[in-house]
Amino acid sequence: MRPTLDRVADPSTYRPATGTIPTAPGVYKFRDTHGRVVYVGKAKSLRSRLSSYFADVYSLHPRTYQMVHTAASVEWTVVGTEVEALQLEYNWIKEFDPQFNVRYRDDKTYPMLAVTLNEEFPRLYVYRGPRRKGVRYFGPYSHAWAIRETLDLLLRVFPARTCSAGVFKRHNQIGRPCLLGYIDKCSAPCVGRVTPQRHREIVEDFCDFLAGKTDVLIRHLEADMFAASEELDFERAARLRDDVAALRKAVEKQAVVLGDGTDADVVAFASDELEAAVQIFHVRGGRVRGQRGWVVEKAGTERMDAAEDSSSEVAEMVGQFLTQFYGGEADQAATSPDTFAPVPREVLVPELPEDAGELQQWLTALRGSHVSLRVPQRGDKKALAETVARNAAEALHQHKLKRSGDLTARSAALQGLQDALDLDSAPLRIECIDISHVQGTDVVASLVVFEDGLPRKSDYRHYAIKEAAGDGHSDDVASIAEVTRRRFLRHRADAGGGTASSAVPAGDLLESGAGEDLGDGGDLATHAGIDPQTGRPRRFAYPPNLFVVDGGAPQAAAAQAVLDELGVTDVAVVGLAKRLEEVWVPGDDDPVILPRSSDALFLLQRVRDEAHRFAITFHRSKRTRRMTASALDDIPGLGPTRKSALVKHFGSVAKLRVASVEEITEVPGIGRATAQTVHDALQPAETSG
Known part of the structure; x- marks a missing residue:
């Protein structure tokens, strides 16, 4: 389903005739019913680009689909070259501040x-x-x-x-x-x-x-110092000596990162579904002279060109950022001609945009001399680019932590979810499940719990899912239904509504965030809703206010069907789809669209991402254990205890493979003969020529 829009326009009503659109390069504007510019783009061929918006609107990227249905008209301006189109696009974005740029x-x-x-x-x-x-x-x-x-x-x-x-x-x-x-x-x-x-x-x-003319000044002061000393003016020589020391100390504070005296800007990005962090280091004379970084909303802002699905998101962000950033720097430099050049000799980026050639020409025109736009491949420049990328990732992480740790923001998020989903009360306890597998193998699920907008890791759970019969591929919808059933059967058991022998199959819950779960067939008939030792409710004795599944309408409907089957009526179910962060409520034809910058959507996204991380971690560990076990299964004389002792001692089969017989015999319970057998079995077979 497509998102519901406040003001929907039919693209066919304002589609221009194909023959009336020129084939020359140019810049185009989409306007809404009020005449406001909602998107600005450029194209090598206006006819080819604009026709792609109207050929089959249902095949468009969802963001593009939303834009063409928000717009009510389109107009264009023909330019002589693609570089002129780049400049005009920048000017229009600055002038109109479009919603979808x-x-x-x-x-x-x-x-x-x-x-x-x-x-x-x-x-x-x-x-x-x-x-x-x-x-x-x-x-x-x-x-x-x-x-x-x-x-x-x-x-x-x-x-x-x-x-x-x-x-x-x-x-x-x-x-x-x-x-x-x-x-x-x-x-x-x-x-x-x-x-x-x-x-x-x-x-x-x-x-x-x-x-950057540090060496010249220091040499000049040193020459004056020696001259004063020769003239026996020791007081002045001492003062000059202190001046030289002060300059050297100032130079040391600006460490050399590129030994060849390079003038360059190094750009890096880190992003998630909602936001992107950008960092830029200004290197002048081989030293970092400045650093800037900020976080921007990605909501509906990625470039919506016809080829967007085939191009990298990072490459798109690079093109957009360089155009706006250096365009702004050039505007500021025009008001202050005494400042340094708005563009350095080199601009180092993580990926080259599709129009890298035209962008480099435009930057060269801004600087007045040649500018190199490239991706560093090796050496000091690549190492610095990696440092800038780590700074961008850390900036995004700190931004998320600051937002999630804000009590006011968490309260607003919970209230926003209550209002948007029409809940009876704020969802103080939220649970989310996620499925992880590789082509239907090693299928696992995770369940994470958030209380008052913060993770409650002691209540996290892992689930092992039975793989689907027939083609061997897991059905995510069926897996979600299975995990939902097992989670709420556990709720009934912990609350005293049933016994584990009848409610939870043996061996269902394999692991949890705090230790082994009781889903191993143990007797839960005597467990009431209150733990007799702590006097507190058992962890799953009460249901969540909101149950989130990672997926769209089918996944949400599967979870709701299980709750209906079990008679659970006090839990709200939603599915969070990844493409547009749509919130699907079972039974509704259209999703709930939360504002992209809202605290409510941020909380749902964080819950979903935590469930995904927890599932991936368990999936990797399970796959590693399976691969480890398979490598040692065929070695005679090794039972589960000895295999476990070997892996624990060496840490991995790879390290065991390169160990000597003497090193293997150091493992408790492994004799000389067994060690020799293990060593021989793990050596690669020799081939004859």
């Missing part, structure tokens, strides 16, 4: 070090905000304290003015410098200690140092 906008302003070259006595200070003409900027930096620390270190070498206009004027009137002037961290131009020309020279040396 990704918004790579930083949600915070990063601090920079500003130098007011447009003043008689230039000033150094920490600055946030839009760039201004006549001001040179260095950065951005992740933290303001990093700028202040560097600035404090360099002021003893470059004693430039850092005070505001009011402070400068006041000390000029009283004829006495501020504290920094007394401790030689300011040349005190306010009281005439230096001329405007000399003060500007100090500021320009400071700018050269931050721009």
Whole structure:
């Protein structure tokens, strides 16, 4: 089923005649019934691209389907080249801010070090905000304290003015410098200690140092130091020595990451179904001069070109990000010509977008000289790219943790689920099941529990699923029905509504997050709803408020059918589909569409992802144990105890395979003869030529 839209338009009502669409490159806009631009795209051939939106709307990607049904008209502009199309697309996205285009906008302003070259006595200070003409900027930096620390270190070498206009004027009137002037961290131009020309020279040396000309300045100071020493001016020589040490310390804080003095930006992404984290490291002169990173919503924003299904999502994000980021940098550079070039010589990305050639031409035009856009393959650049990728993954992880740990957000999520699903009360206990298998083999399931919006890992459970007969492939719908039945039979048993011998088949529940479950055929007839030892309800003596299955309408219907069969009427069931994060309620023809940025959807997604992670972990361990057992099964003289002892001692069959006979005999219970048998059996068979 397709998502229900607030305002649905029929694409056939505004479809342009194919013959009227030019074949030239261009940029197009989709508008809704109110005339608002909802999507902007570019194409090498407008006719081919636009026709793909209307040929068969039901074969479109779901996001594209939603866009064409939200729109009510389409218009286009023909351009001369694909590079012009790229520029026009950027301008329109910036102007119209369309709903279905990704918004790579930083949600915070990063601090920079500003130098007011447009003043008689230039000033150094920490600055946030839009760039201004006549001001040179260095950065951005992740933290303001990093700028202040560097600035404090360099002021003893470059004693430039850092005070505001009011402070400068006041000390000029009283004829006495501020504290920094007394401790030689300011040349005190306010009281005439230096001329405007000399003060500007100090500021320009400071700018050269931050721009990467460190070696030249250090050599110059060292030469002055030696000259002062030869002239027996030891006081000045000592001061210059301290200045050189301060500069070297400042240089050490900006570690060299690329030894060849490369100017490059390194970009990386980490994403899930809802959000994407982007990190960019600015490397100038081989050193990391700045770092930026932020998290953006992916809701309905991926590029919806005709070839989107065949191209990588990361490649699409790269193209979108570079266009918007460097377009914005170029706009800022236009207002501040004294700043550095908006685009470096190299841009290193995880994957190349489909229009990499045109994008590289566009970046070259922005810089005014050649720009290389490529994926690092080896060496220091690849290592740095991996570091940036780890930063992006960590940023996304911290963003998720911060959001899930917010009490207000959790309360809003639970209330949002109650309202959206029309529940009688907020779902304080949520359980979710997920199925994992490889082509129908080693089929397992997981059940995770969230209480008050937080995971309750002591209640997690693993299930082993019987593989489907016939073709050997597991039926996910049947597996979900089986797990649902076993979970709620356990609820009835723990609540005193039945015995395990009649309710839970022997050996059904194999493992749990806290230890072995009681689903092994043990006598549960004496277990009431309250644990006699703790006085607390047994873990499954009460049902969840909301039961979530990983899947769409068929999976949700299967779980609901089991609850109806067992007479469970106080549990709400929903299925969470992965493609559009649709919430399916059994019996409804259309899904519930939660806002993509809502706390309610974020909580459901986190529950589903945790169930998936828990199932995958168990599936891997089970498959490893099976493969380990099969490698030792054919060795005579090895029973379950000895096999377990060998695997436990060596950690894996691979390590056992390379062990010597003497090392194998160190395992308790393994004699020399058995060790020799194991060693010979695990050696690869020799082949004759």
